[in-house]
Amino acid sequence: MTGGPHAPATRRQFLGLTAAAGFALVTGCSARQPTAAGPSTSTPGGLRLTAAPMRVDLAGSEIPTWGYGTLPGPEIRLRAGDRLRVELDNELPDDTTIHWHGLAPPNRMDGVPGLTQDPVAPGERFTYEFETPTAGSFMYHAHVGMQLDRGLYGPLVVEPRSEELSYDREYTLMLDDWRDGMDAHGGHGADAGHGSAAEDDGGDAVSFGGRSYPLLLVNGRPPEDPPVLETRPGDRLRLRVMNIAADTGFRFAIAGHRLTVTHTDGMPVEPIPVDALRLGMGERYDVLVESAQRGGAWQVGVQAEGRGGWGRAVLRYGGSPASSPPAVAQRPGELDGRLVAYADLLAREPLTLPAGSPDRVYDLELSGTQIGGQSYPDADPLPVAEGEWVRITMRNTSAKWHPMHLHGHHFQVLTPTGRGPVKDTATVAARGGVLSFDFLATNPGDWLFHCHNHHHMEDGMVRVVRYR
Known part of the structure; x- marks a missing residue:
């Protein structure tokens, strides 16, 4: 099972539901929707994630992998100040844990085996529980060996108590490189984490890694079967773009549209317009997109940095004459436009540092x-x-x-x-x-x-x- 966008609830409906629940809400990895997805189940005061073998449909091919029931795993949503409580059931043949990427929990809740906790053995359960005071776009993923390079990951969104941004629809997009089940070793053979990790790429191109990944996925979907983001003329979209890949940096752009960066790694910055994002593995950007076209279907392009590879979604306008989707390999020219750069980003909430110099x-x-x-x-x-x-x-x-x-x-x-x-x-x-x-x-x-x-x-x- 793979994730994909669905009709979003209104912001008012969503916040009302989460407030009534009083704890973390699991939703699909897509537009905001107040419904559960995947095998995670609500428990008193929290929810349950089950790590287990599963199969995913990648453009008609059934691929064996490990995951939390869907690809990506269920989206976890809560509000700043809420308490996150997740029971992890391990139905894998190996040890596992969950790391809460971008959050700052107590050390014993960080999910690093042998350092912050004992790994969760097959057949065992472990409960993660901590407060989440910081709003933002985060991720959760396994932190044992190369398990993240399978399907053991998902998005985690902490809503602010009072939202300053104004937007009509929201989508979460997880970008991934994929080879699990695609070769003789299932992507996890003897070479999956060994050998030279610093091989020269023979040029000055941006290169994050050197492994071969036959597929690039957006919300668990290959470019032949892309997720569709619905919009209407005049709508403002909020996109939470997350790079969960193991070995691939990405460039991200939308044909015919600019991106206004509002957050990086969940932390607010002064809004800045760009044509494209560059995301290293583990990075996230929140952007606003004005639906300024009259209609049609527009390519959301995801290009691997420094090597071949292509992923995509489609931005489709409703309420207009039907349009053919863009060709699979149609490349937005915006990918060659202005890239987001750290030097251009101004923190809206900088760290409060003492006078003087570092200790x-x-x-x-x-x-x-x-x-x-x-x-x-x-x-x-x-x-x-x-x-x-x-x-x-x-x-x-x-x-x-x-x-x-x-x-x-x-x-x-x-x-x-x-x-x-x-x-x-x-x-x-x-x-x-x-x-x-x-x-x-x-x-x-x-x-x-x-x-x-x-x-x-x-x-x-x-x-x-x-x-x-």
């Missing part, structure tokens, strides 16, 4: 398998103390771009404006790229800091930020 500074070189010249699990921890202002500078000496993700915290990217975006995942350009960020050490525990290319992570591109 602790790390300068770390990134290769394809190491951070600061060390590989996990043998790498030394990066110590911090509660209350410290910490600055990390990363210098990328490899041929691949690295999307670096810090668990349990939000950080602020340093840009010339002094108001760089607040994020949890930031991409460092290849061949000498440099990126610095600041964070406040306010969430004690042991926290992963790693490349969100999962092959690089499996090869050891991980450090642990440890409170002492």
Whole structure:
């Protein structure tokens, strides 16, 4: 079973339902809709996710994989300040966990096996429970080995108590690379996390990874069977665009339409118009789209960065004469237009840092398998103390771009404006790229800091930020 857009409820209907429920709501990965999807079931004060083998229909081919009943898994929605309570039932043949990507839960709820919790063994249940004070667009996914490279992921949206944005319809779009069940190894053979993760791509093109992925999916759908986003002339859409891929950075654009960026990694920025997004693995952008055309069907293009590969959705206007959908490979010219850049993003809610300079500074070189010249699990921890202002500078000496993700915290990217975006995942350009960020050490525990290319992570591109 795969996900896809459905007729959205009105904003008033949705907020009324969530308020009445009083806990996390599971919906489809698509337009807002107050109905459950997949095998997750409500439990007193929360919900249940079942990780299990399943089959998905990819353009008429039944593919075996692992997941939470749908691809992507059910969308979890709640409101800022609500308590998230999820019971995870493991019906897989292997251990598993759930990581709440972009949220900052108590350390024991972060879902990292062997670091923040014991893995959930086959046949066992584990309950995740914590408050979610921060609104935004987040994700949940397995954090054991290469399980995310199957179907063990889904979107998580925390609504603000008072929404400042005005829009008519909303869609969540999860972008993924896919090879599970598509080759002799099912995408998880001996090469799925081993070998050289820093191979040179022989040029200056943007490249995030080097593995072969035969399909790019949007909400679990291949380009031959794309999800359809319904709109009407004059409507304003909110899109939550999320890159859940294991090895692929994406460029995203809509033919005939511009994008106004309002959030990155769930954190608000001053609205800025662009033609296209570039998303490293683990990154998310919220954008507003004005339905300014009179009608028709328009390509929502998803292009792999640095290599071949194509995914898509279709933006279709209702209330107008029927139009043929765009050809599968029709490429929006907007993909070559103005790209979103960190230097152009101004945080609306920057971190509140003390006067002076950082208490602790790390300068770390990134290769394809190491951070600061060390590989996990043998790498030394990066110590911090509660209350410290910490600055990390990363210098990328490899041929691949690295999307670096810090668990349990939000950080602020340093840009010339002094108001760089607040994020949890930031991409460092290849061949000498440099990126610095600041964070406040306010969430004690042991926290992963790693490349969100999962092959690089499996090869050891991980450090642990440890409170002492």
